Amino acid sequence: MKLYYTPGVCSLAPHIALREAGLEFTLEKVDAQTKRTDAGCNFLEVNPNGYVPALEIKPGTILTEGPAIMQYIADLAPSSALVPQAGSFERYRLQSWLNFITSEIHKGFSPLFKAEMPPEAKRIFRDQLARRFDHVERHLSQHEHLLGSGFSVADAYLFVTTGWSPFVGIELERWPALLAYRKRIGERPAVKAAMQAEGLIK
Structure with missing residues (x-):
């Protein structure tokens, strides 16, 4: 997985969740002004809304919006107890x-x-x-x-x-x-x- 982030903004929360969950991931920094990533990509092609966070689960599969991303991360690592059981x-x-x-x-x-x-x-x-x-x-x-x-x-x-x-x-x-x-x-x-x-x- 890859987390698109900008330092210190709301993408820090799913970044913390990924580390708390013990999952393997990479980071790609996004310039909030230019909408370009450190790798030279146009972030608007990842998230047309232009803001972080965005989680690339696999090529072509992107999840946006921090609360949704964090719940997804937590559900991948139930032993981390970062969210209560679904349906409870x-x-x-x-x-x-x-x-x-x-x-x-x-x-x-x-x-x-x-x-x-x-x-x-x-x-x-x-x-x-x-x-x-x-x-x-x-x-x-x-x-x-x-x-x-x-x-x-x-x-x-x-x-x-x-x-x-x-x-x-x-x-x-x-x-x-x-x-x-x-x-x-x-x-x-x-x-x-x-x-x-x-x-x-x-």
């Missing part, structure tokens, strides 16, 4: 968290990275993200992970997206449980390995 209520709870992260947190950050967005509009989006972080804080003040079963792909996704906070002027100190959670997740060997591979840490 806990699997739907996982999907609930993945949908919350992708629609309420991940997409909530997008306007904050746009230089043309007026400051007053960015304040509205920051306030909205703060309310979402309040929800996460309440949960993490009583739980080690998002699911009772332990670390899951949802944790990888939340770790990655909340890591963008300092770049858009959001200080996480007001959410101590979230800060402690990020420290725990960041100490996982697979998380460190993925971040090192993307040049995010030494």
Whole structure:
């Protein structure tokens, strides 16, 4: 398998999942501006939408969208316990968290990275993200992970997206449980390995 990625963006979450699952894979870096890969390929031929992640399962078979990719990866390695069993209520709870992260947190950050967005509009989006972080804080003040079963792909996704906070002027100190959670997740060997591979840490 090959993961198309850009350092530090949402593709870091399936990158972490691949390492947590212990699967064999290769990486191909994508320039977010030019849509060219390090190998010289036109990434738009891989994903016409132009954004990462994309997982090439075999030549000609591409899966896109991070939550779907992470569940696929986890199902390839059931012993890793990165997702609950298909059909179980806990699997739907996982999907609930993945949908919350992708629609309420991940997409909530997008306007904050746009230089043309007026400051007053960015304040509205920051306030909205703060309310979402309040929800996460309440949960993490009583739980080690998002699911009772332990670390899951949802944790990888939340770790990655909340890591963008300092770049858009959001200080996480007001959410101590979230800060402690990020420290725990960041100490996982697979998380460190993925971040090192993307040049995010030494």
